[in-house]
Amino acid sequence: MSAPVRKVADKQKVEAVGGEVLTVPQLLSRAASTAGPGVLWIFLFLVLPMMILLVYSFLTRDELGNASLPLTFDNYVRFAGWDVLGYDAAYLVIVGRTIIVSLVTTFFCVLIAYPLAFFIAGHEPRTRDRLMVFVIVPSWVNLVIRTYAFMIVFNPSSPVTQLAAALGFVKPGDGLYPSDFAVYVGMVNIFLPFIVLPLYSAVERIDWSLLEAAQDLYATKTQAFFQVLIPQTLPGLVAGIILTAIPALGMFVVPDLLGGAKTSLIGNAIAQQFGQSRDYPFGAAISFLVMGLTLLVLYLYSRRVGEQGMRDLL
Amino acid sequence: MTELNIGERRKRQLEESVDVHFKNIRKSFGDVEVLKGIDLSIRRGEFFSLLGPSGCGKTTLLRILAGFEFQDSGEVLLRGAEVSKLPPNQRSVNTVFQNYALFPHMTVYDNVAFGLRMRKVASSELKTRVMQALETVEIGQFAARKPAQLSGGQRQRVALARAIVNEPQVLLLDEPLSALDRKLRVNLQVELMRLQARLGLTFIFVTHDQEEALTMSDRMAVMNKGVIEQLGGVQDMYERPSNAYVAQFLGSSNLLEGTVSAAGQVKTQLGELEVRDPLPAIGQEVMLSIRPEKIQLMREACASNCVSVSVTDDIYQGATGAYRARTSTGIELEINTMNTGVTHTDYNIGDTLHAHLPSELIVVLGSGSRLQEVVALEGLA
Numbered sequence: 001m002s003a004p005v006r007k008v009a010d011k012q013k014v015e016a017v018g019g020e021v022l023t024v025p026q027l028l029s030r031a032a033s034t035a036g037p038g039v040l041w042i043f044l045f046l047v048l049p050m051m052i053l054l055v056y057s058f059l060t061r062d063e064l065g066n067a068s069l070p071l072t073f074d075n076y077v078r079f080a081g082w083d084v085l086g087y088d089a090a091y092l093v094i095v096g097r098t099i100i101v102s103l104v105t106t107f108f109c110v111l112i113a114y115p116l117a118f119f120i121a122g123h124e125p126r127t128r129d130r131l132m133v134f135v136i137v138p139s140w141v142n143l144v145i146r147t148y149a150f151m152i153v154f155n156p157s158s159p160v161t162q163l164a165a166a167l168g169f170v171k172p173g174d175g176l177y178p179s180d181f182a183v184y185v186g187m188v189n190i191f192l193p194f195i196v197l198p199l200y201s202a203v204e205r206i207d208w209s210l211l212e213a214a215q216d217l218y219a220t221k222t223q224a225f226f227q228v229l230i231p232q233t234l235p236g237l238v239a240g241i242i243l244t245a246i247p248a249l250g251m252f253v254v255p256d257l258l259g260g261a262k263t264s265l266i267g268n269a270i271a272q273q274f275g276q277s278r279d280y281p282f283g284a285a286i287s288f289l290v291m292g293l294t295l296l297v298l299y300l301y302s303r304r305v306g307e308q309g310m311r312d313l314l
Numbered sequence: 315m316t317e318l319n320i321g322e323r324r325k326r327q328l329e330e331s332v333d334v335h336f337k338n339i340r341k342s343f344g345d346v347e348v349l350k351g352i353d354l355s356i357r358r359g360e361f362f363s364l365l366g367p368s369g370c371g372k373t374t375l376l377r378i379l380a381g382f383e384f385q386d387s388g389e390v391l392l393r394g395a396e397v398s399k400l401p402p403n404q405r406s407v408n409t410v411f412q413n414y415a416l417f418p419h420m421t422v423y424d425n426v427a428f429g430l431r432m433r434k435v436a437s438s439e440l441k442t443r444v445m446q447a448l449e450t451v452e453i454g455q456f457a458a459r460k461p462a463q464l465s466g467g468q469r470q471r472v473a474l475a476r477a478i479v480n481e482p483q484v485l486l487l488d489e490p491l492s493a494l495d496r497k498l499r500v501n502l503q504v505e506l507m508r509l510q511a512r513l514g515l516t517f518i519f520v521t522h523d524q525e526e527a528l529t530m531s532d533r534m535a536v537m538n539k540g541v542i543e544q545l546g547g548v549q550d551m552y553e554r555p556s557n558a559y560v561a562q563f564l565g566s567s568n569l570l571e572g573t574v575s576a577a578g579q580v581k582t583q584l585g586e587l588e589v590r591d592p593l594p595a596i597g598q599e600v601m602l603s604i605r606p607e608k609i610q611l612m613r614e615a616c617a618s619n620c621v622s623v624s625v626t627d628d629i630y631q632g633a634t635g636a637y638r639a640r641t642s643t644g645i646e647l648e649i650n651t652m653n654t655g656v657t658h659t660d661y662n663i664g665d666t667l668h669a670h671l672p673s674e675l676i677v678v679l680g681s682g683s684r685l686q687e688v689v690a691l692e693g694l695a
């Protein structure tokens with residue numbers, strides 16, 4: 001790739017893309033007027049808060065619950081399990097549990113989304129749009145409202161719960177919530193559209209003539225499907241997984257409401273530090289560790305697929 | 315050893331040399347009957363073309379042989395064995411698709427190896443065969459690339475290698491060159507012919523390009539609206555088209571309607587013409603055909619089959635030249651000349667000349683020839 005600006009003979013001037021020769025102040029003012037607002041926005045509302053959060057994570061909570069000096073690594077050490085009371089891996093367990101919940105949620109979303117994407121893509125274009133509405137519109141309902149709706153659906157007196165009780169899944173009189181089951185139903189409900197959309201657009205673009213080509217080359221229909229069609233949907237699948245698994249790591253409303261107090265995830269832990277415990281520095285440290293973990297996974301993935309593979313996701 | 319009578323032996327020989335046999339194939343899509351009872355035998359090791367305009371059923375016939383479509387009735391025999399009920403993966407035919415249909419997520423090597431892997435060929439043998447196939451089409455150096463990193467011509471070669479590596483009994487080619495530019499297409503035509511000669515495989519080539527079919531095939535079938543109009547060797551088909559459709563579709567022809575007036579004489583709008591071809595009884599209507607390049611234009615009058623015309627169009631085409639000339643009765647003739655001189659000719663628009671239609675080069679077309687069909691064909695073009 002060529003550099004956006006190139007030095008020219010006159011040291012006071014540079015050549016911009018398109019061959020235009022500008023003085024340095026001209027170039028800067030042009031950059032400020034085009035990219036400026038966006039950069040400013042990102043700086044004010046993303047970079048700056050993150051830097052504040054980073055600084056916070058090294059501060060100490062005082063007796064009144066305010067963040068104050070000195071700067072230490074204590075918060076990170078505490079997260080790893082060492083506390084004044086001795087070693088307790090409670091937070092690492094929460095991280096592990098969060099990862100599991102995120103992966104299981106993603107797994108069920110994929111399991112539902114694949115057939116759904118193929119089902120929708122198999123219809124005429126007009127019908128496809130209508131079917132997609134059924135996938136997308138529910139996600140316009142506020143997340144908390146949807147979660148409360150599940151609490152009603154899963155309470156002991158609802159027909160769904162009574163049916164489950166009649167089939168022996170729960171003891172009569174018990175509700176289907178709070179439970180892990182309720183958490184997963186809530187999570188899958190929220191994240192399904194995020195995986196169906198990219199997957200559907202990948203399935204829609206499948207070159208079906210390849211199915212015939214594979215069969216012509218002695219593949220059975222099943223072999224052709226898994227070795228030729230499914231690989232074409234992989235970019236969409238990975239995009240969907242990223243859109244689901246990462247936000248699922250930070251989810252705290254659903255586990256809180258549908259899981260009762262039993263299922264504490266990393267999102268709940270962070271919320272607790274910034275809320276009841278008033279320990280901003282520790283909350284900031286947990287946030288940073290989760291973010292770091294996510295970035296590390298994405299980095300490893302991008303290393304594996306290369307630049308083109310990452311571009312395919314978009 | 316049992317003695318076979320000569321007829322029996324001949325029949326055996328014929329059957330053994332037949333690779334593909336379509337028996338009365340019919341196929342409809344909805345209300346449209348696209349194949350109206352096709353009977354066709356394709357010999358072992360020949361380069362056979364199915365030629366026709368789009369919608370004539372040629373691709374459907376190929377897809378029936380490959381197993382992607384099933385005929386409504388009739389049989390398909392591959393080396394004497396009925397294959398009609400078999401899915402595509404159990405037929406030893408391979409297809410080169412019009413859009414190549416390469417697997418985008420696999421390298422060239424894996425694309426070519428796909429068929430062998432599906433048939434569980436041992437890995438040592440697989441590697442040799444894949445590399446050999448890639449060398450055959452001269453793309454060995456691109457083995458590690460993905461299809462997206464190749465040019466159209468290179469992709470075409472991969473598609474070809476992917477098919478021939480399986481050593482099929484019959485190779486099906488569905489307009490494989492139509493997406494390429496002209497120069498490359500001509501080069502690949504020659505390469506395909508050499509490859510076919512070297513491998514000794516039966517090639518069935520579907521095309522709507524008559525020049526391509528004439529160039530490459532040993533034999534061909536011209537199809538139209540679900541029937542075979544004519545089947546035969548390419549030279550035969552060009553020189554002796556059996557009806558007006560074939561005469562017009564394979565190259566161009568001047569068609570003349572007339573009535574048999576005497577033995578070897580037909581009365582046409584150009585006047586009385588001498589014809590060497592066998593004619594029906596006197597008084598019967600016939601249609602005559604003569605190729606534009608067989609007509610000679612000259613300034614002097616000639617002895618027989620000579621028509622006085624005036625030049626209406628003078629079309630320079632580089633290697634060849636084309637004239638349109640009109641007779642006094644208003645019949646327009648198409649006449650082609652070779653550009654052998656310094657300029658392609660010295661005739662000008664408006665010149666009154668003599669056109670000689672050699673009697674031995676006039677073809678009497680079959681009874682199925684009607685002018686409507688020809689008109690319909692011109693509408694298509």
